[in-house]
Amino acid sequence: PLEAMSQGTPILLSDIEVLREVCGDTAFYCDPYNVDDIAEKISYILLNANEVEDKKKGYAEQLARYSWDISASKLMNLIKE
Secondary structure (H helix, E strand, O other): OHHHHHOOOOOEEEOOHHHHHHHHHHOEEEOOOOHHHHHHHHHHHHHOHHHHHHHHOOHHHHHHOOOHHHHHHHHHHHHHO
16 A cells, blocks of 8 residues: 555555554545445545545655654664664
8 A cells, every 4th residue: 555655546445454554544445345335435536536636645644654764763673672
């Protein structure tokens, strides 16, 4: 999902906790076991450009939470501990 954000692509994800933690309000979510819900969300994304653009406004802030520098720093702190 972060790669999709970096390319400015709308994001549709399985509605599971870990993905909500990573992407927050910047993504659209669906029931991964419900084909009708997936199709409905895809249609919604295609027909609601304004809401897609609103979600994209949060991409930069969300991506900043997962930079390589931050990840490397956290890893080094864990190793030092």
